[in-house]
Amino acid sequence: MRPIFRFIVLAWLAAACGAAHAAFNIFATVPEWGALAQELGGDKVRVYTATSPLQDPHHVQAKPSLIARARTADLVVATGAELEVGWLPLVLQQAGNDKVQPGAPGYFEATSAVALLGKPTRLDRGEGDVHPQGDPHIQGDPRNIAKVAAALEQRLEQLDASNASYYKARYEQFSARWTAAIAKWAQEAAPLEGTHVVVQHKGFTYLEGWLGLVEVAALEPKPGMEPTTSHLAQVLSILQHDPARMVLVAAYQSPQASEWLAQRTKIHVVSLPFTVGGTDGAKDLFAFYEDTVQRLLKGAA
């Protein structure tokens, strides 16, 4: 047995040392960070996005393809706040790439740049799928993207110093366009302020904060639990004295429960992209918010 093992170990060492990577590889956990990394990195980076926009980001499997991509990554861009707790730690451990382990400069969490909302006051699994550090779905508010972009650009400069000026220039360009876009969206969405909404899953906290929407109920009895008929009946009674204009559903969720509600009340079902690529219109980061605002305006009309 022994000579075989020795041979294999030596062969591995040779292969590992000989492997060279040309481009700067970025592993993004969800489409919004993939899109942002592409905006900032331009043609100096190769971005791999681990999940599809129609996938529930809470339930991802540690697939072989993810392990392979994490192995070659120079930078992992994750959301953090335990959104990826069900798969990313395992993928990173199995990949054995020490550049991107949590704590290393090659591991970046978007939520580290943003103040989190919705930190649960009661930490108990009886409350459903709660996120102990706060709501991780920060992509609901484009002002968060600006904060993450600034932090991510710093990280890119640090890790890929030879292209630092390139990243800086792209960031400044992006930042200017983004500020202008936020002003435009805020203006367009002004009529939405104060609109009462129902959500299927509590994943729109930041969007509501940004546009001034008021959440009156959620269809999931507890976060992550499927809507039940008894809970839906309860939502109906809430809506009788506190009517809402629309019910918001993320594109990755089945709108069944929302449609059930829409049949019984005068409420519009608004399917939102939730991330870049979630709808046909949301093809990039700018279009994602544009499409979200337009869909909301249509739903409120």
Next chain:
Amino acid sequence: MHTRMLVAGASALAILAAPHARAASDADLEAIRAQIQSLRQDYDARIHALEERLKAAEKEAAQAKAQAAQAAAVPAPVAQAAPAPAPTPTTATRGLAAFNPAISAILNGTYANLSRDPNQWHMAGFLEGGESGPGRRGFSLGESELGFQANVDPLFSGNLIFSITPEDTVSVEEAYGIYKPGIAGMVPKFGRFFSGLGYLNEQHNHVWDFTDAPLVYQALLGGQYQTNGMQLTWVAPIDQFLELGAEIGNSDSYPGNDRNRNGAGSGVLFARVGGDVGDSNSWQAGVSYLHSGARSRESAVADLFGNDATASFTGHSDLWNANFVWKWAPHGDPHYRNFKLQGEYMWRKEDGDLAYFSPSIALASEASYSSRQSGAYLQAIYQFMPLWRVGLRYDWLDAGSVDYGANSAFLADPSFHPRRATAMIDWTPSEFSRVRVQFGQAKLAPNFTDNELFVQYILSLGAHGAHIF
């Protein structure tokens, strides 16, 4: 304006308080006037500067207010304006407990209705060892688990999992460290762990899709193969998933046993490839090899006379495994519907000596022994709606060719193919709980057919680690 009056008042006071003012000459008065003049000019300049700053500040405040009003016309405002991420102080304030490992507990219980006595449960033609059989009849605790996991320091992480059996014994199921920085991309693991052999072997039984292990695992690996030793795994730095692994260890788990010797008694090699097909499909396939050895490994057998006897094997054991798993979920999201097809094939050869001993007729005999045996299972799991899954599994074993040498006078080559068909349905209200009903029919020997019904619950408390693919 208030500021200007205040400063003027202050200058007046300063003049009154000047000790020599009253008794001063004209020249002195002139000098004082000049001083006051310069003071006034000085103050005027400062006041002007202050006023400018005040105006700027007021303007800024007004702007901020307007922005805040715009941003916050809703009940969830404040944190938006916070300049830096709010630190989460809880961990820092918990003192020593802040460094407690993540603790998880699995409560796993079964109700079993078995048509045949589980003590008579044998797979014809196989020298069994380790854990095999359907477990106890009636209500029992199944195998509950208690796990601790934490980073030890920047270099190591550790994992300890106890298994608590229905017989009130506690055993160490896994206890290993991982050297986190790795060696040239290789991940070293050491201690006791479930071997990377095959597909199902590495998974804990509460993650399995059926209550019990496939027959081929029970017959050829004694349930699950544990290594006491070390493992190196390496993922190729390419976009295609390719993982290679090697283990050396003590040979003390079945098909080996403790041989009281130095050095590595067993070794495992494995390779896995995998990938995606489109958005909705992903797969993994692997091969692995186990080499081990045994000295006087005892198995209970029934001899040609129908008596209970023991057979002790001394020799070498080589096992090959080929495995695959295919998973489908629309757009990769398994929440509403998903499908999983999984299968493994194993082939084992054992060469050495076999000691036969029959206590009833007080007879012992030792002769050469050689066997080539194999088995496989294929299973499919379909989640047809959220929370509900159904599954089918088919097991078969081939006792193969067994050469008992001179012992063929006492032990028969059964030329029988044990097989089993199983169906299950389970309900998973959250990722932390599952309730399962399973029914199987096992034909293990020509005159032994067992109908097995299991009702099982699995509850997961505390930290809930990620599951491997």
